[in-house]
Amino acid sequence: MSLDKKVLIVGGGLGGLTLANVLKHQGISYKVFERDSSPDNRNQGFSLSVHLCLPALKLGMDPIKYATLGEKAAVDRDHPRHANACLVDGNTGKRLFTFPSEGGTDVFRVNRERFRNWLLEDIDVEWNKRIDHYKVLDNKEGVQVIFTDGTSEHGSVLVGADGVHSQTYRQLIGPNEFDKTTTVHPVKILNCSYWIDSIFRREIEETLSFSHMMGSASSSEEAKHSICLFVSLLDHDITKKEKPYEMLWSVSCMDEDEPTFETDQERLKQAKDWIQKSGFKGLLNRLVLETPEDVKVTPLQVTERLPHPKMDTLRGDPVVLIGDSIHKMSQFKGVGANHAILDACLLGAELTQVHKGEKTLDEAIDIYYKEMLPRGRKAVEESHQAVEIMHASRAQINGFISAMANAKE
Template identity: 35%
Template structure:
């Protein structure tokens, strides 16, 4: 007989099944733990080392939401996940530069506080004290006659709870089952492609980019529409006390010709494509790209896509959070921040259910009412930033690529 995990019944009350142990799923789990809400968290990966965990993440207006949701002990030490611990008090500017001349065109208004966090360290930090069920890839779920929900996994096991939260990313299995319309539940492909490489900078190589900003900056070549993104991923102290670091170097470009602008088929050719597109860059930016090893393995190429939130019919025992609910492009750096706010607001509702002040159905409905409106606006604003960010003439004070990153009213 297949194993059953996290079984509960209608009589035992709230039991939250969390699909996905990424930043959002872990924040929900920590919030449940803090509020004594029964939960089980599942992750499709075998462990954290089974695949790369993604690029570093910038948290700004969501920091207060994160801190009030997780335990005080975890909140006090969140800076331990910083890519550069020496910059814990960094408030930061998002510099936007002319990638042809090196001139600063805009300084995006700074946040009151900004943390650039190593994603793996952040995940490990938020995993503290949690019993994550690994290698649990969702195949389907079903509603049970008693009002509970049963989730089936690829390994033949199952789990039963009072509700399921899909935090399983851009291509969410939970979303596909919840919406039940493949065309509507799929991502919307955008006419932008990108390649990102994490490369190492020696102390000498790092002087130029760090003089612009110690953490991140972006730029556009006006004539070619090639966009550059640079962001530090991890910092190391060398034996002489100087700093070396790993940084993400990403180039994205609009698709004007399907053949010429296609993503190359190999990592080596992707790196060559980046260097070709950087030929029109200013010296510093060109050197940042040219320094990528031709045989680099840390190459990720993407056709950009997003998911404008649909107003699906509210389900009394299934909901979505984070990228599963509102996948967005990275051009405003707000995806993780909205996901963390989702987690905080959902936990607020679940705490009322646990205290007997609200029904589960009402809690999900209230959570989704706010999240769908906020998420849809954020997705479309990020899409606009992405598209306009590749057209020099459209980048102005009204462009969301440049606009301030202000917290939503509910944050």
């Protein structure tokens, strides 16, 4: 079958919007349905690095729009390609490794909200649309999506880009199997951002990193687990004369006995306690301990999902999945959004060939899954391992660092 009707994309996150951009550039009819009532209905998260997906994104979307990515979405739009990361020894405050990203390298550190808004530009989205279920049409000549408000839409193919709670995936493999593949990691995470002055910012740049950094610290050599701290530039606003830099910190703890608090003040105290008790030193310690008392501190739950084994052979229906809906991973390796965007670009390329009559939809979906499923499984597993490594004992972390050092030589 050809794409004689619209491609229906359920989910207006990074993956769904990327696919819409690719399809639009190729002249393929599409429509995005997003459950949020508006683009600014909820917080879109903090910041992320886009890297492994960029060659495919550059190839798949409008080159004129792609050329504006840095100036519109980077955390520091004056220096959009400054995305170097570093690993820090939390107990000494010293930088261990820098992972450079300079010059023409395809890497951007982006503000997630601005990045999504950039993807949203000139894209057809219908807001406040939550999928209830779908029906495959007779002879599999398309699909009907039924929404919770009673409306429906017909299309050639349904793309489930509806995230970790994907109703599309739940229906496709069944609710029991869906629940089996979805797990919650015990790690506890607290996120916060606030604005700092240029002097403090310059110290961070010169001592640690221009962009983002991660470190671990533990109370002693014998401690079973370490506390992990991730820090990143989130925004640079020259109109804020006294404090023009917004910094994000994200502190995480593996202790299941740690309580969960309801107020920002209690969460901030808990985060500061974690930093102090684990022995963080230097600028990372200072950034957290100097956090103002009136900030918002957001708890974060890490949900993980490996693609179900059924997906290796489940074919035939005009329904396909991308991003977190099928491979949800922890953020500790920094690749989740990259894989969602890469999924969208590769699926978009396959659908373009269907649109041109070069292959069938069944062939396109099969080729897409044969590449995506092993890649997605590997990314979920490696991201899970990254959580364990960054919260391991001091000796285990030192062993990991030594292995990295040997690999760099």
